[in-house]
Structures are given as C-alpha cells and as structure tokens.
Amino acid sequence: MIDADPTAHVALHDLLDEPAADAALTAREREIRTLTRAVVAREIAPHSARVDLTHEFPHAGVQALCREGLGGLVFPRHLGGSADSNVAYALAMEEIAAGCAATSLVFMTQMHAAYPIVLAGSPELQRRFVPGLLDGSAYGALAITEPDAGSDVAGLTTTARRVGDDWSITGQKTFITTGDRADVIVCFATVDRERGREGITAFVVEGDRPGVGRGRPFAKLGMHGSSTAELFFDDVRVPAANLLGAEGEGWSVVMSSVGKTRISAAAQGVGLARAAYAATLTALRRLHGPRLPDELAFALADLRGRILQGRLLLHATARRVDADPQTSPGQIGIMKQVCTDLGWQAAVEATRILGPFGDLAEIGVERCLRDAKVTQIYDGTNEIQRLLIGRETTGRLRKGNQ
Numbered sequence: 001m002i003d004a005d006p007t008a009h010v011a012l013h014d015l016l017d018e019p020a021a022d023a024a025l026t027a028r029e030r031e032i033r034t035l036t037r038a039v040v041a042r043e044i045a046p047h048s049a050r051v052d053l054t055h056e057f058p059h060a061g062v063q064a065l066c067r068e069g070l071g072g073l074v075f076p077r078h079l080g081g082s083a084d085s086n087v088a089y090a091l092a093m094e095e096i097a098a099g100c101a102a103t104s105l106v107f108m109t110q111m112h113a114a115y116p117i118v119l120a121g122s123p124e125l126q127r128r129f130v131p132g133l134l135d136g137s138a139y140g141a142l143a144i145t146e147p148d149a150g151s152d153v154a155g156l157t158t159t160a161r162r163v164g165d166d167w168s169i170t171g172q173k174t175f176i177t178t179g180d181r182a183d184v185i186v187c188f189a190t191v192d193r194e195r196g197r198e199g200i201t202a203f204v205v206e207g208d209r210p211g212v213g214r215g216r217p218f219a220k221l222g223m224h225g226s227s228t229a230e231l232f233f234d235d236v237r238v239p240a241a242n243l244l245g246a247e248g249e250g251w252s253v254v255m256s257s258v259g260k261t262r263i264s265a266a267a268q269g270v271g272l273a274r275a276a277y278a279a280t281l282t283a284l285r286r287l288h289g290p291r292l293p294d295e296l297a298f299a300l301a302d303l304r305g306r307i308l309q310g311r312l313l314l315h316a317t318a319r320r321v322d323a324d325p326q327t328s329p330g331q332i333g334i335m336k337q338v339c340t341d342l343g344w345q346a347a348v349e350a351t352r353i354l355g356p357f358g359d360l361a362e363i364g365v366e367r368c369l370r371d372a373k374v375t376q377i378y379d380g381t382n383e384i385q386r387l388l389i390g391r392e393t394t395g396r397l398r399k400g401n402q
Contacts, residue, residue, distance in 0.1 A: 012278045021311040024319070029088045032073065036092040039064055040099035048100035051225035052367050055217075057181070058103040058225045065096070065107060066136030074111065074260065075118060080131040086260060086318040090267045094314075097271025098278070101371035102225030104271065106139075108264035109177045109226075113140025115260055116186050116202060120245035120253045125204055129184050141182035143173040143205075143231055144254070153188065153254055154197040158233060160189040166237045167203065173231040175378070180214050180229040183207045187233070188250045200250035204242045211236035222370030258329065258380065259321045262336040265379045266317070269343030269372065270310045276343075276350040276368040277303050283354060283363050299353045303346055310342040330392025333385035340382060343372035 014037075022030070043064035051058050065071060073089045075081025089111075097104040114133040117125055132138035149155035158171025169189050173179070185205040192199040205212065215230030244253055281300065284292055292300070317335040321327050347369035351358035359366045376382045 012281060016274060016278060018308045018311065021308060021315060024315065025087070025091075026085075029085060029091055032070075032084060032088040033091040033095060035068060036065070036070060036095040039068055039070070040095050044096065044103050045099035048103070049361070049364070049367070051100060051102055052222075053224075053361075055224045057227060058100065058106055061100060061103040062106050062110075063136050065103075066134070071107070071110060071136055072114075072134035075114065075130065075134055079118065079126055080134045086263055086321045087315055089260075090263050090314050090318040093264055093267035094271040094274070094311075097268040098275040100225070101268060101272055101275075101368075102223045104264075104268055105223050105226040106178060108261075108268075109142065110134070110136070110140050111264065112142045112257070112261050113182075113184055113186050116142075116244055116253050116257050117204060119256055120202065120249065121204065122241065125242065125244070129204060133184060138183040139178050139181055140184040140186070141176050141178045141231070143176050143179070143185050143187040145175045146172060147174050153200060153251060156188060156190050156200060157193070158187070158189040159193075160191050160201055160203065162240075163237065166239055167243070169203065169205065169233045169236045169238065171233050173233075175218070175228055176231050177226060177228055177378075179231045180217050180227045181207075185212070185231065186244070187231075188254065189233075191247055195248065197251040198248050200254075201247050202244035202250040202253045203238050204244065205233075205236060205238055209236050209238065221373055222367070223374055255329070256325075259325060259327050259332050262332050262379055263314070263318050263321065265375050266314050266335045266339035268375050269339035269341070270307065270314050272343035272368050272372045272375070273303070273307050273310060273346035276347040276365050276372075277307060279364040279368070280350040280353055283357060283365075287357075296353060299349070303349060306342060307346065310339045314339055328392060329388045333380075333388040333392075336380065337382045337385035337389070340372070340375040343375055344369070347372050 044061040069082055070092055072081030073084040073092060074086055077083050093104055093108060096107055110133050114130050117129050133140045144153060146156055146158060160167050160169050169187060171189060185207055187203050187205045188200055190199040191201050211234040213232035217227040217229045220228060284296055313335055317331060347365060350365045351369060354365060357363060
C-alpha cells in the first residue's frame with residue numbers, strides 16, 4: 001500500500017519545468033511564476049484535499065493570492081493591478097490549478113468579472129468596482145448562462161427595460177460561479193429578443209440590490225470548493241450609469257473578453273495535467289523507488305511530452321493575445337479545446353497508470369479527473385470551440401479559392 005502524502009508532489013513542481021517552454025519567458029514572468037508557486041505551496045495546496053472533501057469555499061487561498069498582488073496581473077496599475085502580460089497570468093493560473101483547481105476557479109472568476117468593466121465600463125464604474133475585485137475585498141460573478149441559453153448568448157431571455165433613469169432587469173441565470181456570494185455581478189440581458197445579438201446589453205449589478213435572489217450551490221462532480229449557483233433577478237433596478245458600453249453592445253463585450261477569459265480555462269487544463277502527472281510520479285516513486293519499470297517510464301514519457309505541448313500552445317497563444325487583443329476566436333478556441341482536453345486525458349491516463357491505486361483520494365489523481373471535466377464545458381464548451389475552429393478553417397479555404 002502507498003503511504004501517500006497528498007501534498008508531497010508539490011515539491012516536484014520545480015523539477016517539472018521544461019526548458020523548451022521556459023526559454024521564451026521574460027524575467028518578470030518567471031518572477032510571477034516563482035511567487036505564485038510559493039504562495040500555492042504555503043497557503044493553498046496543503047488545504048486542497050480538505051477543500052474538496054468539505055466543499056469549503058477557498059476564501060483563505062484567494063486572499064493569500066491577492067495579498068501578494070496576484071489578483072490584478074493583467075489590469076492597469078491605476079486600478080490596483082500590475083499591468084503584467086497574459087503569459088504571466090497563464091503561468092499563475094497553471095500554478096494555482098496544479099495546487100487546487102477549485103481555488104483557481106474562484107481566482108479566475110474575479111478576473112472574468114473585472115475585465116468587462118475595464119473593457120466597457122465608464123471610468124467611474126471602473127473606480128467603484130474593479131479595485132475590490134482585484135484585492136479580494138469583493139467577490140465577482142459573470143452572469144451569462146440561463147436554463148435554456150448557454151453557449152448561445154443570442155438566446156438569452158433575461159430582459160432589461162428602461163424605467164425612467166434606471167433599468168429594470170428580470171430573469172434567471174444558472175451555473176454561475178460564485179453566484180451565491182457575489183458582491184459584483186456582471187449581468188447580460190436582452191432589451192429586445194427580436195434583435196438577437198444586437199439586443200444583448202451588459203450591466204454591473206450590485207449583489208445587495210433589492211430583487212437579487214440566489215439559489216443554493218449545486219452539488220457537482222468536481223471543483224467542490226468553488227460554489228456554483230442560480231441567480232434570480234426580479235425587477236432589479238440599476239442606474240443607467242451601470243451599463244457596460246451602450247445599449248446593445250453586450251455581445252461585443254462578451255466576444256472581446258473571451259481572448260483573456262479562455263486563457264484561464266486553458267491554463268487550468270495544463271495545471272491539472274501537471275498535477276496528475278506529479279501525483280502519479282510521486283506515488284510510483286514510493287512503490288518502485290527512483291528506477292521505474294520501463295512500461296511505466298514509457299507511459300510517463302508520453303504524458304510529459306503532451307504536457308509540454310500544451311504548455312507551449314498556452315504560452316504562444318497568450319503571447320499572441322498580448323500582441324493582438326483581437327486574436328481570432330479560432331486561434332483562442334484551439335488553445336482552450338486542446339489544453340482542457342489535455343487536463344482530462346492526462347488525468348484519465350494517470351489513473352490507468354496507477355492501476356488499483358488510481359482512485360485513492362489520498363493520492364489526488366481522482367480529484368484531478370473530477371476537476372478537469374468541467375473545464376471542457378464552461379467558458380464555451382469544447383464542442384463550441386471546435387465549431388469556431390471549423391468556421392475559421394472553412395473561411396481560410398474560401399479565401400484561398402478567391
């Protein structure tokens with residue numbers, strides 16, 4: 001039997017860095033990775049098994065990251081950020097996900113809520129809401145998905161209508177990360193369903209406004225520490241100043257955000273793959289010592305290579321977004337689909353390699369498996385990513401025939 005320490009594999013992470021992936025990193029990006037890795041090892045990874053078992057919201061871990069200034073990596077300094085690259089953010093996300101995926105989900109949701117406000121909010125809205133999301137004094141949520149409208153944002157039924165100087169929002173959202181406790185909600189609603197995408201409008205809604213209701217967190221396969229809940233809006237009044245952009249610009253806010261937000265899920269995929277690999281390597285070393293049987297070494301070699309490929313894709317795409325924020329949805333989709341599929345597939349393979357030990361909770365691979373599944377689903381399902389990639393491919397073929 002393996003006498004497993006669920007955090008022993010954390011010590012291996014420095015040994016799992018790959019020169020081929022690190023060669024293009026700047027000194028600052030390496031600094032961010034080193035800092036994040038230290039916070040994760042000290043404040044997050046030791047509690048990850050308990051967070052998963054008890055479904056405890058990982059407030060302490062998120063606060064530890066924010067205290068070190070990691071909550072605002074891609075945000076401007078005047079709002080409390082550090083104006084770092086998307087590559088630095090991807091590196092930090094990978095480290096957090098490798099230590100505790102649920103903590104990484106709460107952490108990235110802060111960015112996902114803050115970024116549309118920076119992108120389309122007035123200077124006053126930015127000053128009111130963004131600093132608190134970055135320093136962890138407020139929790140945020142992105143309210144898009146509805147019971148009958150997930151990836152099809154144009155199908156939203158939550159409605160917004162003008163009432164004097166205010167807007168009234170009525171409708172229901174579901175599968176909202178941190179929805180049960182969010183202080184700042186970025187809500188997408190339609191002003192006219194007949195207009196389709198052109199009717200989608202984005203608002204900042206304070207969580208304590210009258211008419212905001214919250215459902216109980218869902219019971220889920222994985223990501224247990226990150227709460228996911230329904231949100232209800234019953235004639236919720238928000239001032240016109242809370243609009244993000246102009247009326248009907250919500251769709252463009254969504255599409256302009258995905259280049260950054262989908263880096264989050266992709267980095268989670270790489271981090272979870274690395275966590276599964278490290279946990280497997282730790283367990284096998286205890287079983288066999290430093291000399292592994294060839295068949296196990298070969299299987300681990302395949303995993304190592306695939307993780308390196310995922311890292312290279314993640315870093316290259318994040319670097320591309322740094323250079324061009326309008327990077328195409330197809331290019332973003334390749335990153336998101338490949339890296340999140342990697343997280344799932346690596347966890348499945350790690351479970352197979354470990355044989356009868358693969359499903360032992362104390363080793364941690366089964367948690368990677370459970371946590372990885374949802375990354376293929378949220379932030380645009382991987383089927384949607386394949387659709388976007390296919391459309392881009394078809395577009396290139398048509399252009400080549402002109």
